[in-house]
Amino acid sequence: MKILTVSDKVSKAIYSSQIVENFSDIDLVIGCGDLPYYYLEYIVTMLPVPVAYVFGNHDGEQAMADGRTIDRPEGCISLEGQVVNINGLLIGGLGGSIRYSPRAKHQYTEAEMRARVVALLPQLIANRIRYGRMLDILVTHSPPLGIHDGDDLPHKGFKSFLTLLRYAQPRIHLHGHKHVYRRDINHDTIFHNTTVVNVYPSRVIKW
Secondary structure: OEEEEEOOOOOOOOOOOOHHHHOOOOOEEEEOOOOOHHHHHHHHHHOOOOEEEOOOOOOOOEEOOOOOEEOOOOOOEEOEOEEEEEOOEEEEEEOOEEOOOOOOOOEEOHHHHHHHHHHHHHHHHHHHHHHOOOOOEEEEOOOEOOOOOOOOHHHOOEHHHHHHHHHHOOOEEEEOOOOOOOOOOOOEEEEOOEEEEEOOOEEEEEO
16 A cells, blocks of 8 residues: 655645646555645545545635635545544544644644543544554654654644554654755654654655
């Protein structure tokens, strides 16, 4: 299985008339937040595969070219605060970033994100009973604390993600949020049994 992952920036190779030719072998698309909704809607229209996503800290209502105002990409699968079985993969999502603006919709304090992690536990336990594992892929917008995150508050990672990774042991953790432009900076980090992957702006992951 091949998974196309996208985050934070529109890729010209994807948002193009060549998308079907370029990504004909893709089985699933996952968005890690801060993407225009028209971009995800274009992908789900052009590729005959599921498109799942979480919200980024800048996401909210967006005005579309056809006059619509929407608060989520239509035709796509929200992973927010839940674990979904897609093509046999158990995929859980927790979007948003650390809170740095008091009224932002998709920003959370560490305590608020910890509560969102705890709310996932019944689904994780049910998966363990039914499938013999809790989670295959964790999708977030922000990285975990100390892994691919930044020194400034807006790009600080969540400590509660580290706890979730230790407990649920997904094989892959996909995140965005931290823009990386230099090739000598590591995009993949092993944490216990999980490979933490910075998606920005797009990656193809082989499962």
